[in-house]
Amino acid sequence: MADLSTNDEAVAAALDTPVRRGEPILQVRNLKKHFPLTQGILFKKQVGAVKAVDGVSFDLYQGETLGIVGESGCGKSTVAKLLMNLERATAGEVFYKGQDITKLSGRALKAVRRNIQMVFQDPYTSLNPRMTVGDIIGETFDIHPEVAPKGERRRKVQDLLDVVGLNPEYINRYPHQFSGGQRQRIGIARGLALNPEIIICDEPVSALDVSVQAQVINLMEKLQDEFNLSYVFIAHDLSIVRHISDRVGVMYLGKLAEIGTDEEIYEHPTHPYTQALLSAVPVPDPQARADRDRIILTGDVPSPANPPSGCRFRTRCWKAQDKCATEQPVLAVPERFRGQKTLAAHESACHFAEERDVVHAG
Amino acid sequence: MSTINKNATVPAPREGGHTGPLLEVKDLHVEFHTRDGVAKAVNGVNYSVDAGETLAVLGESGSGKSVTAQAIMGILDMPPGKIPQGEILFRGEDMLKMSDEERRKIRGRKIAMIFQDALSSLNPVLSVGYQLGEMFRVHQGLSKKDAKTRAIELMDKVKIPAAKARVSDYPHQFSGGMRQRIMIAMALALEPELIIADEPTTALDVTVQAQVMDLLAELQREYNMGLILITHDLGVVADVADKIAVMYAGRIVEQAPVHELYARPAHPYTRGLLDSIPRLDQKGQELYAIKGLPPNLLKVPTGCAFNPRCPKATDLCRTDIPALVPVTEQDGSDLPGRKSACHFWKETIHG
Numbered sequence: 001m002a003d004l005s006t007n008d009e010a011v012a013a014a015l016d017t018p019v020r021r022g023e024p025i026l027q028v029r030n031l032k033k034h035f036p037l038t039q040g041i042l043f044k045k046q047v048g049a050v051k052a053v054d055g056v057s058f059d060l061y062q063g064e065t066l067g068i069v070g071e072s073g074c075g076k077s078t079v080a081k082l083l084m085n086l087e088r089a090t091a092g093e094v095f096y097k098g099q100d101i102t103k104l105s106g107r108a109l110k111a112v113r114r115n116i117q118m119v120f121q122d123p124y125t126s127l128n129p130r131m132t133v134g135d136i137i138g139e140t141f142d143i144h145p146e147v148a149p150k151g152e153r154r155r156k157v158q159d160l161l162d163v164v165g166l167n168p169e170y171i172n173r174y175p176h177q178f179s180g181g182q183r184q185r186i187g188i189a190r191g192l193a194l195n196p197e198i199i200i201c202d203e204p205v206s207a208l209d210v211s212v213q214a215q216v217i218n219l220m221e222k223l224q225d226e227f228n229l230s231y232v233f234i235a236h237d238l239s240i241v242r243h244i245s246d247r248v249g250v251m252y253l254g255k256l257a258e259i260g261t262d263e264e265i266y267e268h269p270t271h272p273y274t275q276a277l278l279s280a281v282p283v284p285d286p287q288a289r290a291d292r293d294r295i296i297l298t299g300d301v302p303s304p305a306n307p308p309s310g311c312r313f314r315t316r317c318w319k320a321q322d323k324c325a326t327e328q329p330v331l332a333v334p335e336r337f338r339g340q341k342t343l344a345a346h347e348s349a350c351h352f353a354e355e356r357d358v359v360h361a362g
Numbered sequence: 363m364s365t366i367n368k369n370a371t372v373p374a375p376r377e378g379g380h381t382g383p384l385l386e387v388k389d390l391h392v393e394f395h396t397r398d399g400v401a402k403a404v405n406g407v408n409y410s411v412d413a414g415e416t417l418a419v420l421g422e423s424g425s426g427k428s429v430t431a432q433a434i435m436g437i438l439d440m441p442p443g444k445i446p447q448g449e450i451l452f453r454g455e456d457m458l459k460m461s462d463e464e465r466r467k468i469r470g471r472k473i474a475m476i477f478q479d480a481l482s483s484l485n486p487v488l489s490v491g492y493q494l495g496e497m498f499r500v501h502q503g504l505s506k507k508d509a510k511t512r513a514i515e516l517m518d519k520v521k522i523p524a525a526k527a528r529v530s531d532y533p534h535q536f537s538g539g540m541r542q543r544i545m546i547a548m549a550l551a552l553e554p555e556l557i558i559a560d561e562p563t564t565a566l567d568v569t570v571q572a573q574v575m576d577l578l579a580e581l582q583r584e585y586n587m588g589l590i591l592i593t594h595d596l597g598v599v600a601d602v603a604d605k606i607a608v609m610y611a612g613r614i615v616e617q618a619p620v621h622e623l624y625a626r627p628a629h630p631y632t633r634g635l636l637d638s639i640p641r642l643d644q645k646g647q648e649l650y651a652i653k654g655l656p657p658n659l660l661k662v663p664t665g666c667a668f669n670p671r672c673p674k675a676t677d678l679c680r681t682d683i684p685a686l687v688p689v690t691e692q693d694g695s696d697l698p699g700r701k702s703a704c705h706f707w708k709e710t711i712h713g
Contacts, residue, residue: 071567071568071569071570072538072567179655181655182655209422209423209594209656210422210594210596210635210638210639211422211634211635211638211651211652211656212655213638214638214639214640214649214650214651214652215651215652215653217640217649218648218649218651221648236567236568238568238642239597239639239640239641239642240640242640242641242642242645243640243641243645243649244640262645263645266642266643276569277568277569278642280568280569280571280572281568281597281642282568282571282572282575282595282597282598282600282601283597283600283601283641283642283643284596284597284599284600284624284636284639284641285600285624286600286601286603286620286621286624287621287624287625288600289600289601294572296569296572296573296576297569297572297573298573299523300537300539300540300570301537359642359643360643
């Protein structure tokens, strides 16, 4: 850590360079997070590991929204924490403007975090009940004083409240005086306070009522245009993810099963897990009830401490063959679609990838 | 082992010469007396369920959908809760007038409930087998050994793999979907005539949700049970319901058979809800958002409770509470089962 100061300067210089629209702003390479399982009280010995995230790679382009979907326990929230460097990665890299943020610490990390902010799931527990809204949002300026001089902070917080559609006069109120939707707006204002380039949203609307969800989603889309933000949008609700995302990654048991544009994933899914997931989503249209193509998976997600060999989905997959148990499929454009001009030609980690439109079937 | 015997005789319609709906709620009011005033959670709700029928009660948080269900089950906390007026008729008998003893005989045996959060609804220090068997021991006086055998049968019925080996496991050893199956098994234990499911799949992942809803539908068919499904998910409702009651601020604002409701909503709130959900099969532009927030039940707006959020509100809406009136076709012919509580339902459905 002797070269910390020179390193810091290099990082600061790198962070100042703007990224043009459509170029990768965040590059994740083979990211892994294993949580150790220990045994014994005094002499702890490691007996295994929960492989929460086990080799995930993707790019986030400037100005886009990348949706990440998956069931609970698939590691999507751990990915969010790794991108913020709130958890130390076991292996792999996260490049932000060419800097590997998993290796950074101290001042350099602080500078990076200014540009990558997070909006949390539960607006009821992610705001300190003993702080006023002004203090909650203003606290970010205490940590990063260079963003707003002391005298201007109050006005800046009021501006932020206005931007997210709250009355600026509410600055002295406490979180309990707001409804769930309003609290989530406060969370978003806090995320915006430092003018970040990337916002990582971990299930930002799942705790909200349907009519309020739409308000918050619309707000987030408006802010993206206004401040030129890139979003990583993590959620389990596939309909919302489709609505807001430009590209979508589907995770299963710590790995990406399939990734592509929203049209590729939703209209031309090639991975059986994506197909099952999409077909299980209840469609708000009773006409479609009878003739939908429904794939009902059996069983539960296996434990990430002891994932199946080969393809992780094989224990629940109806297509599984011997090859799936021995060979791990890689996330790449399947061979049969390679070079073809079809929307099925996107990255999918399945040996037997084939197209099946489950959303429009029937 | 876990297959259901399809040849088992369907239980014949049970005792009693009562005709008409299985359960009928009439003009039910529930209020909560709090330090800040009286919160009117339910303001005159009417609905009915027949045997074998699925009624979905749709609403946002605070709309009174769960409170109505708790009043039916008789598990409302009283005080602070109070039922100032209304009737809950089960097979024609008013349950609100029954003694505690009589209600206890109905609860569990005739009407059972499935709760949202299986982890907190199951006792963590008792094995699931013990908790399932409790139904038989308490209601039917079975011995511990017999109750356990029946518990295993039930777990088989709801397709929990290796039921025999897992009967002595504790709730934390099961996954979320499996725990919800145990809740369903518990509700089914005494083969009730009516099941109230309060957000049974909200805490579950979509793939597991599909499994659980399928199971519930299958068992409902087998036993010819009535089902009241309380949810906020318009997708789930479209998949399983026969008819729908949409609740807002303690009232039913619209009632309709499932196909009708989605095709032609007759209340601006229902329309707003349908427009505000993103669709899986199409990528829209901006989502329609119902402006504002659900009302505070301590001070429900005068007139129609939805008027501050309604795009069509007029002065009439701000002063007069709209009654739940039958909805008709444009030429005046009947639309069976359809009702709307909007002064301007004609414009909403036909306009």
